Amino acid sequence: MDIINFLTKEEKNTRYGIFATTSRLISCLILEDLVTAYFIPTTGFDNDDANSKGVVGFCLIFGLGYIEDTTTASLSISKNQGHYSATDKSANDNLYAAIPLQGLPQLNLKNCTHIGSSTVSYYKIENLTPWDILAPFIFGIATHTISRNDKKHNETNDTRSTAQPNNMAYYIFEVIRSTLGAEIISSIDSIIDCYDATQLWERFAVDYDVPPKYADLILSDCTSSMINQIYMYNNPKRLPTFESSPDEWEQALLEGHPLFPMHKSLFDFKLTPQQLSQTDVNYMETLENPKIRLISMPIDRMEIYGDFINACSPLIDAILAKTGESIQEKYSNRLLLPVHEFQVGYIQEKIKEAIILPEENYVKAQGLSSVRSVAVPGILNGITVKFSVGMRIGGSTRIISSSQARFAHVFSKDIASRISYDRDILTIQYEPASAVYTDTDENIAGQCSCIIRDAKEFLQPNNSQYVYVTAAALMEKIQKPDTDETLVTHIWNLETEDQRVKFLDRYVYLLLRAFIPPCRDNGLIFEPHTQNTIACFSHTTGKLEGFMIRDLDGIEVHYETFRETAGVDGVEDIIPKVESLEQLYASFNFSIFQTHLQPLIRLLGLYHTGHGWHSVRVHFSKLVPNDHPMYKLFMEKTNIPTYCYLRARLGQGTNPPNYDVYRLKPNPLLCNQ
Structure with a gap:
């Protein structure tokens, strides 16, 4: 059952407004080599809801520290501000998001590797645009990471979704378990439906120790973009x-x-x-x-x-x-x-x-x-x-x-x-x-x-x-x-x-x-x-x-x-x-x-x-x-x-x-x- 069909106009606009900003943030993170993303084809998976929407595959997004053959696990913030790096983590802590795709992204056909417990090799995504992502579905993965901005964010951001897991979320759950191993994600409750840009950015900023000056600036801009995009859809x-x-x-x-x-x-x-x-x-x-x-x-x-x-x-x-x-x-x-x-x-x-x-x-x-x-x-x-x-x-x-x-x-x-x-x-x-x-x-x-x-x-x-x-x-x-x-x-x-x-x-x-x-x-x-x-x-x-x-x-x-x-x-x-x-x-x-x-x-x-x-x-x-x-x-x-x-x-x-x-x-x- 596609939950989108049962939302009010205002709820739908909120969900799409969150998607508009979050999909753009994801596109930048991947294009700029700040995260690592892999393409998982639909082969071996079957879901009527996804098939009816033309899903061609999935994108799994990781922090740079997890994939073994990633060439670098660090982010140079500034020549004058030092070097910030992500520590090696388990796949559970390092898996940022999972996304159904309606278009084939640009792949690095020279970079094919195993991820998790899978015996299949997957291609690295070089560029993923918002047009490639099936709107308005972006799913985050719950971790034990506590953001320094969690308290402030929860007080100021009213864009988060309270929707219950839907068919697409169950499909994503199946893909993650089949690809990375059953121990990676224990239950459907670990899937964050309608994952938003501020949640993703907060997690990235914590993992890479992004200086507060820059972390807060981008956080406020992403929050503002979502609020204003929802307003534009409603008006x-x-x-x-x-x-x-x-x-x-x-x-x-x-x-x-x-x-x-x-x-x-x-x-x-x-x-x-x-x-x-x-x-x-x-x-x-x-x-x-x-x-x-x-x-x-x-x-x-x-x-x-x-x-x-x-x-x-x-x-x-x-x-x-x-x-x-x-x-x-x-x-x-x-x-x-x-x-x-x-x-x-x-x-x-x-x-x-x-x-x-x-x-x-x-x-x-x-x-x-x-x-x-x-x-x-x-x-x-x-x-x-x-x-x-x-x-x-x-x-x-x-x-x-x-x-x-x-x-x-x-x-x-x-x-x-x-x-x-x-x-x-x-x-x-x-x-x-x-x-x-x-x-x-x-x-x-x-x-x-x-x-x-x-x-x-x-x-x-x-x-x-x-x-x-x-x-x-x-x-x-x-x-x-x-x-x-x-x-x-x-x-x-x-x-x-x-x-x-x-x-x-x-x-x-x-x-x-x-x-x-x-x-x-x-x-x-x-x-x-x-x-x-x-x-x-x-x-x-x-x-x-x-x-x-x-x-x-x-x-x-x-x-x-x-x-x-x-x-x-x-x-x-x-x-x-x-x-x-x-x-x-x-x-x-x-x-x-x-x-x-x-x-x-x-x-x-x-x-x-x-x-x-x-x-x-x-x-x-x-x-x-x-x-x-x-x-x-x-x-x-x-x-x-x-x-x-x-x-x-x-x-x-x-x-x-x-x-x-x-x-x-x-x-x-x-x-x-």
Whole structure:
């Protein structure tokens, strides 16, 4: 009996919300070699419930210390923080989780070993994505390990399931006993149904003595992600259509980043974890429609780039109109700076020379998918504004540094025109003006800043021939968790495999034509992950015509190549540089192949068929000569550098990320050849 069928809508949403975050955490732990996972095929096992759901096998996850032929049982947290290792344990203590799979994961066919008392050899899993896991089933294994966070966690986390064991749990129980031996797990009560990300993370953090600074940070982000994901499932949006406005598409994101366990996390540093768990959902609502407030700053304490004052004047006039304030009368020799409502309290506390205008002075904005960027239709025409929001959103603090504000302006004014790209396919959303507070403490300066961004999708009147869709929305489900139908298949009527293949092939063709040339020719990459990329579709035909790229903060440059090919010099101090072309290509792999094309290929059902990555290889080969170092990496290397989210947060990451957080993993372009 499948217990899912007997849950209320709210109970089902809770279970799927837990799964969404936990499956992402598991994917990261395996990809980054922080745990060891093995694939157990269904051969020899029989279960009607599992068979009806298309289970192809199981994943058993162990800590690194148990498997005999594991090459290392240690985790290097940081060069400066020492070496942390898991001690050898019994299989019972070392078995973390067991998971039914609906798709075959990437296996290391050279790493086949015995586990437990089994006489059969099993392959090590190199990469397990959330799409491979049968939702919403993740099972933990009860141990005697007591987490230092158990008491706190039990007081603050209300997401855990109280469901009784179901058919799938009994099936998992049988698999574990048959594979590892009957002594490993004594009864079905040892199976933890609806195992969640915080339980898994706490156990990992204890086993590896992860320093509390990092352990607590990730624990709070996983808790927040689950709470907010459940909220999103319980409060679905209206499905967008071809007639929907750009901001409706921006707010159609149901689950967010498909591979990141902090995909829905919000963390306000002013609140305790207990307070945060109760107010997350209020933040979610506010971020969708925030108030834009005004502060008055001494103009000599602000770095101003471009024509910032004139660009902001329609917004400032609209805010002042609420109380009839006059700029000339009250704020001469000062700069009126629009700020996100979440920043008012911080600025009031930390920046004493700031004058906060009355609460009545505000306008409501439309939050975009990148959270801290907003549109104000009817007031700001053809521009959006990116604000500092001093919260940890998606695992990172979202402030704008002075170097970012300066670079955005210099790139837009002097550099963009020199780089190699197809202007008929790619539009860069320039950031022509910005303002940032000056302070010796960069963390304080970056809290009081904003950037003006060109955004032709918000031009009024909107007589555009295009429908502007943030690429992230294409990857989203149709506002409910228990479905495989996505917005792209629903709205574009991609009912057959042939229709999906044609859609993907054009998408790959245009995406690679848009973003390969500046990387190939100039050693410069944008950051075209799905939230930064806007797909432009013909309003009449629904056909993809090109892309827009936003958020210049994500640009990375190999400066020597860039200087030689673009003829730009003298900006070395502000350009976000990488040390080598290999590092540049690793970032390109992460933003284009791993986090943009992989989700689309998976969700269109074209991964296991081989059609998806075949299309990528074909179009890549047409754009990159076979003697170019890009070609040699992406078309000839079995393993290539892959970014690791968790390692970056376990003390190894810097901003920009240190190259140490990249590990050699299977090359996605060579999948399913």
